[in-house]
Amino acid sequence: MARIEFRRQLAAVGVVFANPGLRDCQLALALARIVDLAQLVAVSAYLYGQGGAAPVAAYGVIRAVAAAVGVPVLTTGTGRFGHGGMLRILGFVAAVATAGMALAMFAAGPVSVVLVLAGVGGLAIGAFRPICSALMPSLVTTPEELVACNAATGLLDGASTLVGPLLAGGLLGLLGPSWAVSVTALLLVATGLLSGRLPVPAAMPPLGEDTSLLDGVRTFVRTPQTRLLGVVGMLQTGVRGAMNVIIVALALDLLLVGEPGLGVLFAALGVGGLIGLPLTLGLVRRQSLYRSFGVGLILFGAPLALTGAVPVFAVALLMFAVVGIGNDFLDVSCYSAIPRAVPDHLLARIFGVLESAYQIGMALGAALAGVLLAAFDIRLSLVLVGLVLPLAALACARWFIRFDKALGTRDAEVDLLRGQPLFAPLPMPVLDNLASRLAPTRFTAGEVIMTQGEEGDRYVLIVEGTVAISKDSKHIASLGAGEAFGEIALVRNTPRTATAVASTAIEARTLDRAAFLAALGCDPRARAAAESVADVRQQRD
Structure with a gap:
């Protein structure tokens, strides 16, 4: 029975990939994700070698703040250049910034140069998710297809979370951080070329409504569903930002597994994402999107606390795989719920605002991790960070139930x-x-x-x-x-x-x-x- 269910779920994802527009959109997003995670591992390892946890935390803050400020503005460019055209420009800009970052690392230049260029590249790469997320719903016709589409994103996200860190870990072990970053510049060129083939989405005219960035912000704030997902999602990305910093100290100073082991730990997130996809497809239904988001919060946070309590490499790998499963639940539910809560012509701007909120969470989380590691040991820092999301899920349970009930009426x-x-x-x-x-x-x-x-x-x-x-x-x-x-x-x-x-x-x-x-x-x-x-x-x- 489980085998039949698994095949049915993979068949649903296969239908998504049979659509050329969806396929190109998914692959462009996957390539951007691979680059993002490979750079996270490679640059973090380089910066940790230059000055410990402080520059790693600064790296997380700068990338996140740049994306938080700039991504909502960049999403408005879809109206002028189209979704594909805008992504192509962003891919090439990120490639140039990444090449400059690699040159600075080869020349052992100032850390500040690496951080600034990382901010530029992070901004460009950060806009891929909201723009692709705004395009994909326009290429499906039913809520089930929308869930399957986001599950396909989860599949590639899991694969990317596996491939990106493993690629970086392998290159770090063989050639070092500078070469690892150089390879990602080539991948960004390929991403830009692929993005240029994306179609123009269909959308209802606004019927006299404003379509400015400010109107997107107002709609985001006034819509209860997006407001809740934005606030709670900021907590989740805050935990993610803190995790990205603490995991470096965990791997290099506590578990003593070295830079390749750091890549393996990050890759465990991707393994969990791949393993969890059938479970996600089976449990995330069109009328349980918000409750599934709550489940994802628990699965993302609790394993981090357990890792802090039992800091053993094998346990850490298992727990980070569970975190990857939780990430599946979060992404599939969130990116399936938002297109159903806001006007379609504002979708790119709404996702841009959401990405900004999430990046602010990442920045605050990275900064908090630096404070926690200075005040406490690695184990306690991880426990404290991990407990945030399960508590948030319990606090928001009644809203999740209410919004799912409203989805039933809309369906x-x-x-x-x-x-x-x-x-x-x-x-x-x-x-x-x-x-x-x-x-x-x-x-x-x-x-x-x-x-x-x-x-x-x-x-x-x-x-x-x-x-x-x-x-x-x-x-x-x-x-x-x-x-x-x-x-x-x-x-x-x-x-x-x-x-x-x-x-x-x-x-x-x-x-x-x-x-x-x-x-x-x-x-x-x-x-x-x-x-x-x-x-x-x-x-x-």
Whole structure:
């Protein structure tokens, strides 16, 4: 049974990779992730050799602060250059900064030069995740596909977390930090070239709303779901930032496994991510995204505390693998939940703000690690850091449950929209955006809903009840739950061609003209489907 489930889950991921746009997006993000982690290991090892934990902590703070300040600004460039074009520019900028960093390390230049260039490269690489995360939901059509898409990201993230540190560890052992950083510059060039092939995402027009960076920040702060994921996610990335510093001291000073052992410890995170993918796919459902995020918090934090309590290399490897599983839960749930909580046209900016919040958490965590290591020993520092997330998960449990319940209501409306042929081709973020614009409406038995000859101003979807359709006082059809009407006048911009009367009490959802036409304008397939439905209805009438 477990083998069948595993195959089913991998098949779902395979469907994601069958989509060329998704495949290129996933691979570009994976390459950026490999570079990011390889540089983290190689540069941390170099800086630790130059001055101990202090420059390593400074490295974590500078990279994180640069990304926190700059990534939200960089995401606005997608409007001008497109998602792929912006990523290509960022890949090449990061490659140049990385090459400069390698030269400074070869020449044994000032540590400050390495740190500044690391900040530039970290900023460019840091923008990959939000931009790719904003693009991928536009290439799927169902919540299940969105979860599978983010699970595929988790698969590659786990592989990247394995490959990046192992690559760095191997190069450190053979050639040293300078050569390890040089190799990542070449990988960034490949990342930039691959990113240029990415498609332009479909999105509903903003219908008069602002699309500035400031509006993205306001939406992020005002939306309860993003606000919670932002705050709790900052705690998680704070723990991650502290872990990135403490693990260096753990490997080199306490476990005494050397620089290759440091790479192996980081790689254990990737092993856990790969092992945990089937578990994540099996447990993270579209109506349990926030509770899965809470589970991820516990799985990420508790093993760190246990590692501090039992500082043995074998135990550390096992615990860091569990941390990798927790990271799967966090990423899949978070990046599946956010596209369902905010307008699709603001998605890149929202993810940019989220990345900024997370990078601030990383910076604070790295700084805190330096303070903890100065005040306490390595073991106690790791225990204190590890306990933060399980406590946060318990404190936020009621909000996680509440938001998952709201997702169930949204899913019913998305399913209602997807059941209409004209909306079926639309990508998931557009359907969610459209569902948020549905107005709950009730009609009493005998009430006239639409009248032949009047101007068309809305589209009606039936949730419960029966509606009688007549033309020239002659009954022509009866419509029931899951069916919809009113599209002809909106698609053709003509008066109503028939009269609709509630045969029974009706529970319905209505969509105004502007939102209806904006949705059809997102995808030519949707417009063609709408024309086809209108043709069939007019022939029937």
